[in-house]
Amino acid sequence: MPHISNKGLKMPESPIRKLVPFAEEAKRKGKTIYQLNIGQPDIKTPENALKAVKDNAIDVLSYSHSAGFESYRKKLAEYYRKNDIPVTAEDIIITTGGSEALLFAMGSITDPGDEVIIPEPFYANYNGFATASGVNIVPIQAKIENNFALPPISKFEELISPKTKAILLCNPGNPTGYLYTKEEIEQLAQIALKHDIFILADEVYREFAYDGVKHHSIMSIPGLEQNAIMVDSVSKRYSMCGARIGCLVSKNQEVMAAAMKFAQARLSPPTFAQIASEAALDTPQEYFDEVIKEYTFRRNLLVEGLEKIEGVKVAKPKGAFYCMAELPIDNADHFARWLLESFEIDNETIMVAPAGGFYSTPDTGLNQVRIAYVLKKENLEKALKILEAALKEYNKK
Structure with missing residues (x-):
């Protein structure tokens, strides 16, 4: 049988996407998942960008x-x-x-x-x-x-x-x-x-x-x-x-x-x-002003919420829409998978990105996660409650 390349063998998995099969299985079982793992904004795309494609008459x-x-x-x-x-x-x-x-x-x-x-x-x-x-x-x-x-x-x-x-x-x-x-x-x-x-x-x-x-x-x-x-x-x-x-x-x-x-x-x-x-590129400045206002609110909500959870350490971001949090656990990969497979509150759970894949140095960041604050207020608040309860339950086990 032919062999694949060493380059192919060494190509790393995405720490953001490798948990997708577990998330898909959880959804098949009817769970709602608050996705804090990926930087997919829920902000609407500017209408002028969408309209330019819809109205184009390319032959x-x-x-x-x-x-x-x-x-x-x-x-x-x-x-x-x-x-x-x-x-x-x-x-x-x-x-x-x-x-x-x-x-x-x-x-x-x-x-x-x-x-x-x-x-x-x-x-x-x-x-x-x-x-x-x-x-x-x-x-x-x-x-x-x-x-x-x-x-x-x-x-x-x-x-x-x-x-x-x-x-x-x-x-x-x-x-x-x-x-x-x-x-x-x-x-x-x-x-x-x-x-x-x-x-x-x-x-x-x-x-x-x-x-x-x-x-x-x-x-x-x-x-x-x-x-x-x-x-x-x-x-x-x-x-x-x-x-x-x-x-x-x-x-x-x-x-x-x-x-x-x-x-x-x-x-x-x-x-x-x-x-x-x-x-x-013709998007008015007002669009960005509203976006920044919204993300500033979400950042503050998330960081303040994380700081209230016992054992959690969080860095306060000044840009983008991510924060890194250190959790009172040994292995974020195991924890993230457990969240999808074995934990729920009212049939809801969360998905986070284990931070080990964001490092090149081996065995680094194993108790850290990246959280994307791309969810609206009520969903972020639910996600924080789920995380707090999950950490308590996980550490009992």
Whole structure:
């Protein structure tokens, strides 16, 4: 019998999705599940984006340019310039989600065996992208005690080797919700220039910044133009996860030329989704104001509720719509599965994302979970009550 590749064997499971079969079985048994495990917003997609697709009279659903519609890239560049990111349409390649942008970036700046330094915990799929690209992740651990702030720059310097090609940063962070300060971004910029490496910044949660704190893009740092690469997506900004439209952005034309070859190899991003994404750029500011107000309320409700549960430690996020919580348990994987298989209150339970998969360091974060506050008030309140009762019952066992 033929064998699959070592790469296939090493490809990690998604900690967010691997519990889906247990959730499906629970639903078949009639349970209601409050899904705190996945960043699928319940906020309505802007009507103008949906209308642009509904009202389109395309006769032939053809390929677009491999870099995406020129009209979309020009309009996107205008949006970025309004957000202090000085780029042009030529600095942008439209991709099939932010995931493809990350794969294009890794393919363009690394060779098999090269290293990328990433503060952990980090977005779980970075493990998968690195495995697919033959890249070694070098983790540097952030701590829940200080809300997962950037580790000391001296620690980054200790990890840089001849094989280091980039530092990968998610800002605001998934799964932590941490929003990096201007000083932290500038520190990273200086280390990138000093060692002539890239800063690859995943900024898909840019709009989700709370408490009046401003998001600072790696693309806004003067003098870093040749070292900065940004990944972005419409998924969260416009509650359009199913559109699968993202982009890769850089002023480094060698990087973009290499990425363009990957873009040509997959032909083009999806046409209808680009139409919706281009129209979404006309979404009024009032939409985002209401979204931020709602998520700030949900964050406060969740964090305050978690802090009241005995034995739970929680980091307070400043951005995105996730928080990391440390629970009074030994193994979050076991606990998350038990919640779906063996626990209910009035035929209701919750689904959380075990945090071990958000780390690269083995046996780390085993008692932590990521919680997405993408549910409305009454459902979040129910979920908190279920979690508190579940922890008491689980620890009795």
